[in-house]
Amino acid sequence: xxxxxxxxxxxxxxxxxxxxxxxxxxxxxxxxxxxxxxxxxxxxxxxxxxxxxxxxxxxxxxxxxxxxxxxxxxxxx
Amino acid sequence: xxxxxxxxxxxxxxxxxxxxxxxxxxxxxxxxxxxxxxxxxxxxxxxxxxxxxxxxxxxxxxxxxxxxxxxxxxxxxxxxxxxxxxxxxxxxxxxxxxxxxxxxxxxxxxxxxxxxxxxxxxxxxxxxxxxxxxxxxxxxxxxxxxxxxxxxxxxxxxxxxxxxxxxxxxxxxxxxxxxxxxxxxxxxxxxxxxxxxxxxxxxxxxxxxxxxxxxxxxxxxxxxxxxxxxxxxxxxxxxxxxxxxxxxxxxxxxxxxxxxxxxxxxxxxxxxxxxxxxxxxxxxxxxxxxxxxxxxxxxxxxxxxxxxxxxxxxxxxxxxxxxxxxxxxxxxxxxxxxxxxxxxxxxxxxxxxxxxxxxxxxxxxxxxxxxxxxxxxxxxxxxxxxxxxxxxxxxxxxxxxxxxxxxxxxxxxxxxxxxxxxxxxxxxxxxxxxxxxxxxxxxxxxxxxxxxxxxxxxxxxxxxxxxxxxxxxxxxxxxxxxxxxxxxxxxxxxxxxxx
Numbered sequence: 001x002x003x004x005x006x007x008x009x010x011x012x013x014x015x016x017x018x019x020x021x022x023x024x025x026x027x028x029x030x031x032x033x034x035x036x037x038x039x040x041x042x043x044x045x046x047x048x049x050x051x052x053x054x055x056x057x058x059x060x061x062x063x064x065x066x067x068x069x070x071x072x073x074x075x076x077x
Numbered sequence: 078x079x080x081x082x083x084x085x086x087x088x089x090x091x092x093x094x095x096x097x098x099x100x101x102x103x104x105x106x107x108x109x110x111x112x113x114x115x116x117x118x119x120x121x122x123x124x125x126x127x128x129x130x131x132x133x134x135x136x137x138x139x140x141x142x143x144x145x146x147x148x149x150x151x152x153x154x155x156x157x158x159x160x161x162x163x164x165x166x167x168x169x170x171x172x173x174x175x176x177x178x179x180x181x182x183x184x185x186x187x188x189x190x191x192x193x194x195x196x197x198x199x200x201x202x203x204x205x206x207x208x209x210x211x212x213x214x215x216x217x218x219x220x221x222x223x224x225x226x227x228x229x230x231x232x233x234x235x236x237x238x239x240x241x242x243x244x245x246x247x248x249x250x251x252x253x254x255x256x257x258x259x260x261x262x263x264x265x266x267x268x269x270x271x272x273x274x275x276x277x278x279x280x281x282x283x284x285x286x287x288x289x290x291x292x293x294x295x296x297x298x299x300x301x302x303x304x305x306x307x308x309x310x311x312x313x314x315x316x317x318x319x320x321x322x323x324x325x326x327x328x329x330x331x332x333x334x335x336x337x338x339x340x341x342x343x344x345x346x347x348x349x350x351x352x353x354x355x356x357x358x359x360x361x362x363x364x365x366x367x368x369x370x371x372x373x374x375x376x377x378x379x380x381x382x383x384x385x386x387x388x389x390x391x392x393x394x395x396x397x398x399x400x401x402x403x404x405x406x407x408x409x410x411x412x413x414x415x416x417x418x419x420x421x422x423x424x425x426x427x428x429x430x431x432x433x434x435x436x437x438x439x440x441x442x443x444x445x446x447x448x449x450x451x452x453x454x455x456x457x458x459x460x461x462x463x464x465x466x467x468x469x470x471x472x473x474x475x476x477x478x479x480x481x482x483x484x485x486x487x488x489x490x491x492x493x494x495x496x497x498x499x500x501x502x503x504x505x506x507x508x509x510x511x512x513x514x515x516x517x518x519x520x521x522x523x524x525x526x527x528x529x530x531x532x533x534x535x536x537x538x539x540x541x542x543x544x545x546x547x548x549x550x551x552x553x554x555x556x557x558x559x560x561x562x563x564x565x566x567x568x569x570x571x572x573x574x575x576x
Contacts, residue, residue: 035387036372036442039399039406055396056170060237
């Protein structure tokens with residue numbers, strides 16, 4: 001499940017009103033989520049959750065489900 | 078009395094000849110491929126035999142083009158196969174990184190030695206003022222392509238996107254696979270290896286697609302690319318000062334299309350050959366001149382190289398520099414496109430090509446917000462007119478930057494530009510059209526086809542899939558006959574072979 005908090009960060013950062021984010025959603029399915037914008041989204045998530053990802057952790061993320069699990073593992077610590 | 082068979086000549090056909098590799102589209106390749114298909118069909122139910130026969134044919138194919146460099150191909154396979162295993166098994170992240178880094182250094186070290194040694198020495202000598210005597214280093218054909226293919230395997234294991242394969246046989250087929258060995262597409266292990274054990278069975282749709290790709294590949298390469306280059310653009314690019322500005326401009330547009338047709342024609346043939354052997358490969362092109370921005374262009378041109386660099390160079394750099402925000406992204410773009418330039422060869426023209434593209438992208442990224450606001454303000458955001466203008470503008474930037482791809486030095490580049498901007502003579506255009514109608518017709522045809530809706534292509538493939546085999550053969554025969562009418566006596570090597 002993608003949390004409402006993550007959905008709201010993504011909607012805000014990508015200027016979307018209420019995009020249907022699911023566990024399987026990948027970046028290229030989301031309007032405006034391109035390789036140049038990618039880093040701003042990661043920075044916004046890090047700021048919102050007050051955490052810092054390792055480079056390799058972000059590179060291993062394949063879809064939103066992975067991203068949610070990464071955030072959960074960081075915030076659980 | 079039938080003439081006796083010249084066994085000497087027959088034997089020579091199977092031996093390495095620097096000037097006679099098995100180019101797609103030659104009659105020798107056709108016989109070779111027919112033999113492969115027959116053996117493949119016979120072994121269709123025996124997986125091991127089928128796979129080994131393909132490995133054997135691929136090795137022969139590479140031997141015909143590169144002689145003893147077959148050993149290098151073998152070395153690359155062993156190195157990356159075991160490195161992949163060790164990365165996967167390594168206990169800690171640090172050891173994984175160490176193995177990955179050292180394997181990448183060895184891979185790139187080999188590539189740099191064969192491709193860039195002379196360029197490096199020459200550059201150092203020009204700074205220090207020493208004498209430069211180029212070393213005799215032969216370039217193993219296809220080295221940039223298969224090195225990148227092999228590296229994608231170990232990087233994907235490091236990123237935990239795939240697990241290493243246990244089968245050295247399957248891995249060698251991934252590296253050796255002859256349809257994409259010399260000029261790509263740079264396939265990924267994660268999509269290729271799972272197809273190896275799949276039962277060999279061609280659907281009507283796959284056969285229809287293969288017939289379509291063969292027809293389009295042959296027309297692109299032999300009718301458009303070769304004819305236009307040989308009879309027109311090569312001459313202008315060789316001596317730009319002998320031609321007026323309008324001819325130089327036509328040559329720029331002509332060479333842009335011919336360059337695309339050369340590379341995408343080859344790719345179409347490679348995809349078709351792969352498909353007939355039961356393998357789907359990544360496509361390299363998606364109508365690149367329909368792009369409405371430079372970023373869009375790189376999503377449509379040489380897709381297998383751009384996704385490789387995006388995933389394994391740009392993104393890791395961008396992430397590690399993320400504290401610098403947009404400046405970090407700008408540095409990542411700059412480094413990536415420097416690599417794009419250098420990947421194409423040891424020449425300053427390629428490096429300038431890469432630097433120009435990175436400048437366009439950085440400019441585009443940093444002005445995007447303001448441009449969007451401006452378009453909204455004057456009420457043209459999202460309009461068809463704006464899109465058409467963006468496509469036209471992007472195409473011209475690409476066409477002019479691509480001059481660097483074909484000129485031997487930066488001086489030629491500036492000569493062409495000065496002819497276009499200071500010695501235009503538009504009136505020559507009509508004389509030119511009268512004198513060379515075929516060139517104009519071919520170019521207009523190529524550009525028109527390029528801008529047709531994508532759905533037309535799908536529809537054509539669909540119709541071909543439903544066409545009886547006999548009629549498919551007739552279509553193919555007509556296209557081949559047509560191509561033969563245009564084919565120059567001397568075969569033109571594919572431009573991308575030299576990369």
